[in-house]
Amino acid sequence: MIVCLLLAAGCSKQLTEDPRGLVGGSQALSSVAGLESALTGAYGSLMVPWNSGFTTVSQIAMTMGADDLTTHSGSNKEEFREFDRFNVSSLNSRMNPIWLGCYKTIQSTTNIINNYEQVQDGTTATVNAIVGEASFLRALCYYWLTRLWGEVPVIPSENYTPDLLTLGKSAPAEVYKLIEEDLKRAEEMVPDKKRDPGRPGKGAVKALLADVYLTEAGWPLKDQSKYALAAAKAKEVIDNKTTYNFELYQDDYLKIFAGGTTEDVFTLFTRGQWSTYNSFYGLSTMPENEGGWSDFFPELKFFRNYPAGKRKDATFSTQFVVKGDTISWQETTTGHPYYKKFTIQSGAKDVYMSNNPVIMIRYAHVLLIYAEAQARATGTPDAQAYAAVNAVRLRAGLDVLPEGLSGNDFAAAVVQERAWEFAGEWNRWFDLVRLEQVEAANQDKDQGDLKPTTAITKKQYWMPIPGADAIVNPNL
Known part of the structure; x- marks a missing residue:
């Protein structure tokens, strides 16, 4: 409380304190x-x-x-x-x-x-x-x-x-x-440079402020003047990425989620010990067939619509080994694929205590904040906005966006790119809320997915x- x-x-039942700090x-x-x-x-x-x-x-x-x-x-x-x-x-x-x-x-x-x-x-x-x-x-x-x-x-x-x-x-x-x-x-x-891994430097502060401005431009505040502020603040990060040691990571995409790459803008690092560990990597994201908990996995329509390519291959697990045999995602207890990005990449995978990080802000966020906010602020995407979203798409193995898109069409394409890039990373919900698209996103669900129990309203x-x-x- x-x-x-x-x-x-007091409140010893609710609070179990770590005395350090x-x-x-x-x-x-x-x-x-x-x-x-x-x-x-x-x-x-x-x-x-x-x-x-x-x-x-x-x-x-x-x-x-x-x-x-x-x-x-x-x-x-x-x-x-x-x-x-x-x-x-x-x-x-x-x-x-x-x-x-x-x-x-x-x-x-x-x-x-x-x-x-x-x-x-x-x-x-x-x-x-x-x-x-x-x-x-x-x-x-x-x-x-x-x-x-x-x-x-x-x-x-x-x-x-x-x-x-x-x-x-x-x-x-x-x-x-x-x-x-x-x-x-x-x-x-x-300071410009973070004091230690897991702390914010100036670039992380600017990135979070850009994200805040982007959110303020949407529901519930709907202050559209914030789009220009979001674009300007994200641009400060992009233009000074060398100073902040940020870059879109170009090696194995899956390595991003083990932490410690140049894509980290702000990350919480755990030790994998009783004092602090990550519990949503590992068993939480494994099917019961492999001894996992099946806490979360992608919706079927989202998975099927996800653009094919190396990013999709790194994002989702579609085959599983059960007693020496390989089964497809359709054969799992839930009949769903799972999120590969939250698997443990080294050591035992079927555990709930890992030293995996919690990546709160990535450099890809900054690029896509700029792209969307700039297009919405001016009505026409500029060359840097195209460069920002296309950098993310090219890394994913996709074609660049076509030239000449309207501001609205370009922004919508960037929002969809955010859905693909940050799949499962709890960003999509906040995008749907600020853009008042929660209702639309929950229509026409696959028969194999859960449905809302009632009509969705802003209250929810x-x-x-x-x-x-x-x-x-x-x-x-």
């Missing part, structure tokens, strides 16, 4: 060591196995309303099916890791942002880097929260007060205002507030 997040003790309030932030410790806690809250953050299958489950993801029609997947069929209960536990992880990180980063000026040691550059990273993480968390839940509480302080028991929800416009403020602060304070674009919080605070 939010109140639990702002208390230093815990800082006891603003008084502990009088040194650079204290700031670093609080920042470690902020990162850590996004990577607590099965409890908080993005290392579980939660973000995949919560974006199953898109046309690139579905789940088992039976088995123990009821909570997954709720998202795919648009009847999500407030008690669905798959929401908790994102909700909890984001608010725990918000608590830690707010502590840093509100109190860093009392630090007496260290260099200005070091302090700025820490505060910039904290600002980036807080913006990232509020961005995920408002895209998934819409109206969400904004925590004003790292300290507990009784008012938090009745804290109300803020409208998306208010949340986005804070997100922009945080990212502009981060843009000024973080957002998730219900997790029940435990709603019980404690009636204003939620």
Whole structure:
């Protein structure tokens, strides 16, 4: 519960803390060591196995309303099916890791942002880097929260007060205002190069801000002036990719998802140990025939429409070895192909603990943000917009887009390219929401896929507030 997040003790049933990085309030932030410790806690809250953050299958489950993801029609997947069929209960536990992880990180980063000026040691550059990273993480968390839940509480302080028991929800416009403020602060304070793998440099901040602008141009804010800002900010990253050490990775496409390539813009790196590991690679994305869990896999129509070529071959698993024999995807228990990009590439594959990364932003995102935003902002795609989307298509083994497309047709082609490029990577849902295409994407489904239980409305674009919080605070 939010109140639990702002208390230093209690709620032991809900919060299983990793003591590393815990800082006891603003008084502990009088040194650079204290700031670093609080920042470690902020990162850590996004990577607590099965409890908080993005290392579980939660973000995949919560974006199953898109046309690139579905789940088992039976088995123990009821909570997954709720998202795919648009009847999500407030008690669905798959929401908790994102909700909890984001608010725990918000608590830690707010502590840093509100109190860093009392630090007496260290260099200005070091302090700025820490505060910039904290600002980036807080913006990232509020961005995920408002895209998934819409109206969400904004925590004003790292300290507990009784008012938090009745804290109300803020409208998306208010949340986005804070997100922009945080990212502009981060843009000024973080260095060009990331301090370590798994941290944001200036290029990552600009990339996230470009993505935020692109989202603000669509539903629910519909501020179309943001398209020009999205294009301009993405262009800053593209024009300075050498400075930021970004590039579209041209070797084996599958290697991107093992992390550590030049395509990484912002990535959460795990250790594959009890303290932090990735649990949505491996068993989660394997069919039961191979001993897997069949948590998620692509919808059939999406798979069949996906353009043939080396990217498709690297994205999907279509053959499986069962007791020494090879079977096709049609012969699996679910009758679906699976996502190869989330298989474990080295070592045992049939495990739920891996050191695979959680890739939050790729350089391909930046290229496609620019291409779409530039076309929508001006009405005519320019040469750099064509170059951006065509770079992604050529790597996939596809032809370039035809010249002379209208702004609308070009933007639609880029959105479709985003669907193919980021298949299964929880991006498609957010595109469908901002473009108000959720309803259309859920029509004419294959008979082998799950269907919505009711007519889809805008109300279902957002998730219900997790029940435990709603019980404690009636204003939620």
